[in-house]
Amino acid sequence: MQTVLITGGTGLLGHSLVKTLTHHDYHVIILTRSLGKKVNDDKVSYALWDVKARTIDVAAVQKADHIIHLAGAGVVDKKWTEAYKKEIIESRTESARLIVETLANHPNSVKSIISASAIGWYGEDKVPGKAFTEDDPPDSSFLGETCRLWEQSISTAEHLRIRVCKIRIGILLSTRGGAFAEFVKPVKFGFATILGSGKQMVSWIHVEDVCRIFLQAIQNNTMSGSYNAVAPAPVDNKTLMLKIGEAVKGKFFIPVYVPSFVLKIMMGQRSVEILKSSTVSCTKIKDTGFTFLYPSLEAALEELMNKKGESQI
Numbered sequence: 001m002q003t004v005l006i007t008g009g010t011g012l013l014g015h016s017l018v019k020t021l022t023h024h025d026y027h028v029i030i031l032t033r034s035l036g037k038k039v040n041d042d043k044v045s046y047a048l049w050d051v052k053a054r055t056i057d058v059a060a061v062q063k064a065d066h067i068i069h070l071a072g073a074g075v076v077d078k079k080w081t082e083a084y085k086k087e088i089i090e091s092r093t094e095s096a097r098l099i100v101e102t103l104a105n106h107p108n109s110v111k112s113i114i115s116a117s118a119i120g121w122y123g124e125d126k127v128p129g130k131a132f133t134e135d136d137p138p139d140s141s142f143l144g145e146t147c148r149l150w151e152q153s154i155s156t157a158e159h160l161r162i163r164v165c166k167i168r169i170g171i172l173l174s175t176r177g178g179a180f181a182e183f184v185k186p187v188k189f190g191f192a193t194i195l196g197s198g199k200q201m202v203s204w205i206h207v208e209d210v211c212r213i214f215l216q217a218i219q220n221n222t223m224s225g226s227y228n229a230v231a232p233a234p235v236d237n238k239t240l241m242l243k244i245g246e247a248v249k250g251k252f253f254i255p256v257y258v259p260s261f262v263l264k265i266m267m268g269q270r271s272v273e274i275l276k277s278s279t280v281s282c283t284k285i286k287d288t289g290f291t292f293l294y295p296s297l298e299a300a301l302e303e304l305m306n307k308k309g310e311s312q313i
Contacts, residue, residue: 003027008070020211069115080269096153112163114217115154121147124276131281134226165217170230174207192245196260198238200277203230206294230280247301
């Protein structure tokens with residue numbers, strides 16, 4: 001049984017990814033700042049780390065065959081003050097540096113590091129109908145720069161002859177929370193809230209497909225560099241919200257447009273990420289042989305609605 005050390009293992013994606021890994025007979029060690037957590041699974045254990053204090057359980061790192069790096073402060077969780085922007089960046093880059101420094105300074109058997117990144121790398125669509133690919137440079141915006149620094153910080157492990165993959169994740173659809181839960185909230189009261197013009201493209205992905213991409217990145221030792229984790233069928237915001245309305249309420253909902261200026265007042269700089277159009281290609285990950293369980297929005301929503309009884313939405 002191989003061992004995967006994971007940061008951010010209790011978060012939205014991490015929770016699902018741990019389940020995927022244990023289902024495929026990996027032992028998972030979750031790095032955490034507190035050992036008060038308990039789990040009824042002999043394939044899961046916890047180890048301590050503290051990024052600010054620059055401490056980590058070296059023995060846990062040395063047990064690992066692979067490392068998955070998901071840790072990072074939520075991008076839209078708080079107002080983008082200068083202090084919180086710094087936290088968003090450093091929670092990703094400093095944690096990556098701690099991992100790489102530990103690997104450099106201690107004998108280990110780590111074969112690969114699979115790190116989360118985000119399609120915030122790309123910014124706004126530049127050419128209508130042309131999807132961004134992994135070869136496109138990072139955007140000059142805050143999130144573009146955040147993703148660049150994030151990927152750069154973990155890529156230093158390549159100097160240790162460790163294979164590194166960066167998974168640029170799109171808008172994640174999961175019943176446990178995140179963007180999908182926010183989309184569903186007004187629909188539960190009968191309103192499908194179309195944001196801004198509703199024409200902006202949304203490159204989304206079902207959480208199960210993201211987990212499967214991470215799993216493949218561990219198992220396929222020919223994978224390295226950056227890969228987009230987005231479904232093959234991006235949709236505009238209006239279509240997304242109307243499809244969610246139909247999935248949740250059938251015909252019993254009212255489409256409501258939320259003007260851009262209202263979102264800018266409510267969310268400040270964060271509104272840029274909601275209002276921008278970003279069409280992202282999944283060709284590179286498909287070329288590795290990966291197949292999507294949920295290639296269409298309809299298929300993804302059907303599965304998510306079947307799970308609504310066990311969700312938090």
